[in-house]
Amino acid sequence: MRTSPALRAAALAATVTVLLPLAGCADGGDNQTTDRSTSPPRAANAATGTPSGLASQKLRWSRCPAPSQAQGGGTPPSPLPGGANWECTSMKVPLDYAKPDGDTIELALVRARAIDAKKRIGSLIFNFGGPGGSGVATLPAFGSEYDKLRTRYDLVSFDPRGVGNSDGVECETDKQLDARYQEDGTPDDAAEEQAFVQDTQRFAAACEKRSGEQLPFVGTTDAARDMNLMRQVLGDDRLYYFGISYGTELGGVYAHLFPENVGRAVLDAVVDPTENAEESSLGQAKGFQLALDNFAKDCADRGDACKLPGSDAEEIEQGIAGLLDRLEKKPVQGIGARKLTETQATTGIAAALYSKETWPLLEQGVDEADGGNGSLLLALADSLNGRSDEGRYDNSAAAYTAISCADSRERFTLEQTRAKLPEFREASPVFGDYLGWGLMGCTGWPVEGTWKTPDVSAPGSAPILVIGNTGDPATPYEGARAMAEELGEGVGVEMTYKGQGHGAYNSGDACVQRAVGGYLLDGRVPEAGTVCG
16 A cells, blocks of 8 residues: 555654654765764864865755655655745765864755745754754745745755765665564563564664764764755855754754854754653653553544544553554564564554644544554554655665764663663653664664763854654654753743644644744744743
8 A cells, every 4th residue: 555645744844853663774976975974973073174165065956856776766846836946955064063164075965946036034954853854855845834934945965974865874775674674673572582682783783884984973963064064055144943842953953053043943842952862762752652542542532433543542552552462473464575573563653643644544544453454554664764655765764874973972781671661661661662663773882872861052042943743753842842951041031822733833723823824934033931732
């Protein structure tokens, strides 16, 4: 069966923020370096200069081709309302900012020109999250939703280094990834634990073999420096920015490094910058459990119209947990030769919780899987894993792990992970094991990480709008307040959306869109504590 376009769109917007236990390490430019190695990380605050000549490079824009497989594949982007076409180009950046005049790589960019050239403010740069999502593929998919912002901005996005067509990280083949995602991501005994560890090691080794030379240079600090160079190349004195999910962390790091260059910035679906890897995963376990609770309550409230057995939310969730237990023992038919396993079913459930619009697919998928047909839940899992209907994978999972492990220096042993599982199970009976075992995603990675938590303090920055969604499963609501506080007094402006799903602006809520539009287009900063929904 074909993946739902609505689900694929939701997955693009969410872009693999969830720490999939099997995500692990899953067309660059012409000037590849010949002196890259898996060396220890450079300090995040290493002295860097403006690359000679790169800030004045001229970009050659042309009509966008179809996305590459690394970007997710598909057809060329459709014209915007009014007939405007999306344009693409590439921009050179230093491989190593500690050597600004050394080797370069190329970043892929996309843009749609502002509607009113006379009132144009500049370029509004988007990062949709992940890390690992292709901005070049995602922005055109959502272009109509941001068309009001195009009245005064060129809408711009990019594939961050290591992602898509920006020297994309490569790890395992499509066939190997199919086998990997069929593995048990929640081992129950010593033999399964050994298989899980070996699979993680094989994946890291594949990443090192195919992309080892670039792995030290794909972290968030380098991506933030790329955005500063991008700002200059695009001709803007200040950065105008819209970051979603992981894009909020990238925006916070940028503000810390270049507070004087921040113009207007929106952070939506906010990553908590004070949480380490364990705390973030535990927060996601609670967040996805809350989203499942809300889904189950909604289903129960519809009475006989709900396809799932149970008279209340608790019984519906018990039924879902029972299905996962049965799939652990005996997978059911999925798509083609692939089976729906417990791990893939959990991935599919998580995928559908990213947006309330996909709750009907979750209900249908669970109902069908309970009857022995796992095709819909497996298709939902494919959408989050970056697998196309043709069996090809984008590079989002590989890029996710490479960037995450270049950033975080935490590495968990089997014993440490095993000891933390009870707390994860208490946080979520459905997602606890799934996210707890995901702590080992960077274990054995060939490059050391940079930080335990990122520094996002930005004294002297212009105000930054920070929006939290009370029903967000992937970036729990509390992260918005933490980000606003860490940005600093007078910088972080917190706003609340009382809704469901991942993010606020794309919910379509008129109050949120009015506030964001008034800020980005007219410079009206909302009052701190504004509540919508």
